[in-house]
Amino acid sequence: MHTTTHTWIDTDEGLARLGQDLAGEKGVAVDTESDGFHHYFDKLCLLQFSTREANFLVDPLAVSNLDPLRPMFADPAIRKVMHAAEQDIMYLRRDHHLEVKGLFDTATAAQLTGRTRLGLAALLEAYFDIHLSKSNQRDDWSLRPLNPAQLAYAVSDTNNLLELADLLEREVRENGRQEWAEEEYRALEQKQINLHSTAADEITRVKGWKDLPPRGRAVLRELLRGRDGESRKRDRPPFRIAPASLLLDLAAKPPAGIRELQARRGFPRQRSPSLATQLMDAVARGLELPESEFPQPPVRTSRHGQRQRRDAPFEERVNKLRAWRKTRAEQLGLEPGVVISQRDLEAVAENPPGSPGEETTRQSLRRWRWREFSAEWRQLLTNSS
Numbered sequence: 001m002h003t004t005t006h007t008w009i010d011t012d013e014g015l016a017r018l019g020q021d022l023a024g025e026k027g028v029a030v031d032t033e034s035d036g037f038h039h040y041f042d043k044l045c046l047l048q049f050s051t052r053e054a055n056f057l058v059d060p061l062a063v064s065n066l067d068p069l070r071p072m073f074a075d076p077a078i079r080k081v082m083h084a085a086e087q088d089i090m091y092l093r094r095d096h097h098l099e100v101k102g103l104f105d106t107a108t109a110a111q112l113t114g115r116t117r118l119g120l121a122a123l124l125e126a127y128f129d130i131h132l133s134k135s136n137q138r139d140d141w142s143l144r145p146l147n148p149a150q151l152a153y154a155v156s157d158t159n160n161l162l163e164l165a166d167l168l169e170r171e172v173r174e175n176g177r178q179e180w181a182e183e184e185y186r187a188l189e190q191k192q193i194n195l196h197s198t199a200a201d202e203i204t205r206v207k208g209w210k211d212l213p214p215r216g217r218a219v220l221r222e223l224l225r226g227r228d229g230e231s232r233k234r235d236r237p238p239f240r241i242a243p244a245s246l247l248l249d250l251a252a253k254p255p256a257g258i259r260e261l262q263a264r265r266g267f268p269r270q271r272s273p274s275l276a277t278q279l280m281d282a283v284a285r286g287l288e289l290p291e292s293e294f295p296q297p298p299v300r301t302s303r304h305g306q307r308q309r310r311d312a313p314f315e316e317r318v319n320k321l322r323a324w325r326k327t328r329a330e331q332l333g334l335e336p337g338v339v340i341s342q343r344d345l346e347a348v349a350e351n352p353p354g355s356p357g358e359e360t361t362r363q364s365l366r367r368w369r370w371r372e373f374s375a376e377w378r379q380l381l382t383n384s385s
Contacts, residue, residue: 004155006055010062019068027079029161032088033141040231044091045141050158066096076102081165083120103185109168112177114333180368206244219286220251226282317349353378
C-alpha cells in the first residue's frame with residue numbers, strides 16, 4: 001500500500017475505535033517516533049500503524065493512555081510487523097507498560113536471508129524501488145503540530161512493512177530458516193534494554209578510554225558524571241552538552257584553568273560559563289581522587305556471567321571456532337555474526353559440547369544454533385583441552 005494518506009488520532013474516543021479495529025486484523029505494521037535526539041528524558045511521541053487498507057498515526061501525548069491498544073499488542077495471533085524493533089519495544093514497555101507478542105521483525109528476517117544492508121530505506125529500495133527520505137529522522141517529535149513532511153515521513157515507515165514482511169518471510173522459508181527466525185523474534189519480544197547507562201559504566205563506551213592511565217580514567221569518570229548532571233538539569237542529551245571527544249581530551253591532558261579548557265577543540269562555544277566551571281570542577285575531583293577509588297577495568301565475563309578463563313587452550317578453541325565461523329558463514333551466505341556472535345562463540349569455547357559445562361552453554365544459546373551446529377563444534381573441538 002504505497003500511500004501516505006492516513007487518519008490522525010488524538011482523542012480517547014478515536015483511540016478506542018482504533019483499538020477495536022486493530023484487534024480484528026491478522027497483521028499490523030507498527031513503528032514509533034521519540035525525542036531522544038533532543039531531550040535527556042526521552043519519551044514516546046508518535047505511534048504509526050498500517051493495515052492492508054489504511055494508515056493511522058496516534059498521538060500518545062494527547063490521549064489519556066494507550067490501554068485500548070493492549071489487546072492487539074498482547075495477542076500473538078495478530079502479527080506485529082516492525083523493523084529493528086528493540087527500541088520501539090523498549091518505549092512501549094517503559095512508557096506505557098505494553099508488551100508485544102507475535103512480532104515479525106523485518107531487519108532480523110533480512111539478516112537471515114543473507115542481506116547486509118539492513119536499514120528500512122535499503123530494503124524498501126531493494127524490494128519496491130521506493131526511496132525513503134531520512135530528512136525527518138532526527139526531528140523533535142514531541143513538538144506540535146507536526147508538519148506535512150513529518151506526517152508523510154511517519155506514514156512511510158509502516159505503509160509498506162506488511163508487503164515487505166510477506167516477501168522476506170517467503171525467502172526465510174525457502175532457506176529453511178523459519179524456526180531460526182521465530183526464535184529470534186520471541187527473544188526480541190523479551191529483550192530488556194536501557195537507554196541511560198550509569199556514568200561509571202559509560203566510561204567503557206568512550207572510544208579511546210583504554211589508552212588513558214588510571215588517573216586519566218578517574219578524571220574521565222568525573223567528567224561523564226558532571227556532563228550527565230548537566231544533561232538532566234537541562235533535559236538535553238549528553239552529546240549536546242559536550243562531545244565525548246572533548247571529555248577524553250580533558251582526561252588525557254587536564255587543563256590548568258577555565259581559559260585553557262574553553263580553548264580546547266570541541267568545547268561548545270554557545271554554552272554558558274557554568275558548563276566550563278562544572279567541567280573544571282570535575283577535572284579537579286578526578287585529580288584529587290585517591291587511587292583506591294579509581295574506576296576498575298571491567299572484568300571479562302562469559303555469556304552466562306562468570307569470570308572468563310582465558311588460558312592457552314581456551315584461546316586455541318576460540319581461534320578454531322572463528323575459522324569455522326568464517327567458513328560456515330560463507331557456506332550459508334550469512335554474515336559471521338549472524339551464525340554466532342563473538343560472545344556466544346567464546347561461551348562455546350569455554351564450555352564446549354561434550355564438556356562438563358556443556359549444559360551451561362546450551363542454555364545460554366539460541367536453541368536453533370545449538371541444534372544446527374553443536375555436533376560440528378563437538379567434532380571441531382575434540383582433543384582441544
